[in-house]
Amino acid sequence: MPYPHSVLQRLLTVSFICVLGGTAVLAFAPVAAAEPATPVTYPAGATATRYSGLAFDTCTAPPLASVQAWSASPYRALGVYVSGANRTCAQPQLTASWVASVSQLKWRLLPIHKGLQPPCGARPTDAKISTTPATARSQGTAAAGEAITAAKALGMLPGSALYNDIENYNQSDTVCRTAVLTYVSAWTRELHRLGYVSGVYMNLNLGAKQLADVYTSTTYARPDALWIARYDGVDSLKGWGGIADSKWAVHQRAKQFRGGHDETYGGVTLNVDTDRLDAPVATVAYSYKVTSTTTLNARTGPSTSYPVASTYAPGSTLKVACQTPGSKVGTTSVWDKLTNGSYVSDYYVSTPSNTGYSSPLPRCTYPYQVTAPSGLTERSGPGSGYTAVGTSPNGALAWVTCQRAGSTVGTTKVWDHLDNGHYVSDYYVATPSNTTYSKPVPRC
Missing domain, CATH: 3.20.20.80 (Glycosidases)
Incomplete structure (x- = not known):
């Protein structure tokens, strides 16, 4: 089983050079080194x-x-x-x-x-x-x-x-x-x-x-x-x-x-x-109706630019897990994530609001543990050149809402956008990948 990137960070902390060239160390690392932060493999319809x-x-x-x-x-x-x-x-x-x-x-x-x-x-x-x-x-x-x-x-x-x-x-x-x-x-x-x-x-x-x-x-x-x-x-x-x-x-x-x-x-x-x-x-699903007069497209991401994954007839029931920002449709930029992992514009769903977020639906978030031993710097943008605006301690949960490209840290250019509006390098977060984006987290 490949080591998650959180393991790399703990095993190879001497220098950035060691991270890039520590293959031999990894080959003989004990299984126990996978602790203490293990990645969560969220399925498509998951949210915290x-x-x-x-x-x-x-x-x-x-x-x-x-x-x-x-x-x-x-x-x-x-x-x-x-x-x-x-x-x-x-x-x-x-x-x-x-x-x-x-x-x-x-x-x-x-x-x-x-x-x-x-x-x-x-x-x-x-x-x-x-x-x-x-x-x-x-x-x-x-x-x-x-x-x-x-x-x-x-x-x-x-x-x-x-x-x-x-x-x-x-x-x-x-x-x-x-x-x-x-x-x-x-x-x-x-x-x-x-x-x-x-x-x-x-x-x-x-x-x-x-x-x-x-x-x-x-x-x-x-x-x-x-x-x-x-x-x-x-x-x-x-x-x-x-x-x-x-x-x-x-x-x-x-x-x-x-x-x-x-x-x-x-x-x-x-x-x-x-x-x-x-x-x-606990996360639960909430039932709402399709309010459009024509077929509603469910997409693979929270934007009309994403491919259509399925369609729903007017008046049909949707199982909504959470809400997230996306492209604007009608009067709202809110998109509803369904329990099958697809997204529909909230403008065509019978939630209480068609301009903003609706209680009791949670915001879509994906928490993973911070692996940086001395804590992880939170920044105002997706790069190490942005202003430091906070710190997440080792073992803290990074409540990730979406991921986007930024400056390279370790083996990845991916940066995680947190629900507090800050960014952290994905290299120091126990997501499933340390080189690319981690499903089902959407792109920012």
């Missing part, structure tokens, strides 16, 4: 979604009527247990129809997989991770597959973040610690291989710190987002003891800061845990 604000989670997904009543609450995101051998609560409400309805109400969802637990922690009756590394690795891979299958059945698209719930464990047990880290690493690698974003939920002091300790390790793949439990009543996403603010720093954090308690909104009482999020969540 993130949420910033208050969230809650409950053991059993509440009825739709309860979610409707909680529109009076400060929450707009909800954690749901989608899969796992140790998922203890029944989920009679958790169906594809429920997910679609809740999403139409403008709620975001955090899919949780409660699978195998640490061999030296959690409940005695829980199914456990093996202390044999090879077995733990296969278990982590299987967990990712199980979570993806469950998420797909609920209508959650590739690009969704899936969170693996790892409960408390004994920090002094090195065999146990290795088992957990191996399991989580395999979970992350498999999610990335299949086009999903990797999240992990851990107690701050009894798990998360150990994950932070191997943040730059070449042994373990690094998850994209960290959700901690720390019941101190403080909803800050910074100042976590033992975890530097520079780790999981760019829309990659969540905190469960209050444990189970009752809250009432709209006359409905639920027992919830309370969370603060600035992190990736």
Whole structure:
């Protein structure tokens, strides 16, 4: 298997000359050198979604009527247990129809997989991770597959973040610690291989710190987002003891800061845990109608200059994943990306607005980890000669919206346009290619 370009950057950091001429080094590099940033292989219809604000989670997904009543609450995101051998609560409400309805109400969802637990922690009756590394690795891979299958059945698209719930464990047990880290690493690698974003939920002091300790390790793949439990009543996403603010720093954090308690909104009482999020969540499709009076062309990119991929009859239903800028049609420059990866002008779609973006549709983004060891300079344009306007720390998510050509860095001329308007060289981002453009990211 060829090494992703993030590997080249870590192995050959002595000089730019080494990057160009380090073939012999690569030929004998150990497999473990592929860590900690592994590329995400997003399929054509994928996009990521993130949420910033208050969230809650409950053991059993509440009825739709309860979610409707909680529109009076400060929450707009909800954690749901989608899969796992140790998922203890029944989920009679958790169906594809429920997910679609809740999403139409403008709620975001955090899919949780409660699978195998640490061999030296959690409940005695829980199914456990093996202390044999090879077995733990296969278990982590299987967990990712199980979570993806469950998420797909609920209508959650590739690009969704899936969170693996790892409960408390004994920090002094090195065999146990290795088992957990191996399991989580395999979970992350498999999610990335299949086009999903990797999240992990851990107690701050009894798990998360150990994950932070191997943040730059070449042994373990690094998850994209960290959700901690720390019941101190403080909803800050910074100042976590033992975890530097520079780790999981760019829309990659969540905190469960209050444990189970009752809250009432709209006359409905639920027992919830309370969370603060600035992190990736599930991506879902939203249904809209074609409003044109003639056949609507769906194209391979967000512009009328792209080839026609398919056509849709007037009044037909479209499954929209996200919105992105493109060529102007009528009164709007917004294009809708469909779940099959094609694009249609939003001017001919029944979204709430035909001049701008429409909530709750997310903007199309493709997050990949930054691989530059000392951080990656963000610039005002696609070239090293443009003004420096910020820095993405090592391991941060580069929320890429599109790619374009710029000045050469390392082995590529590709520059990534971020959703904050800045540009970074693709050479230091864990996209699938380090020489050319990476599908399905569109051209700028």
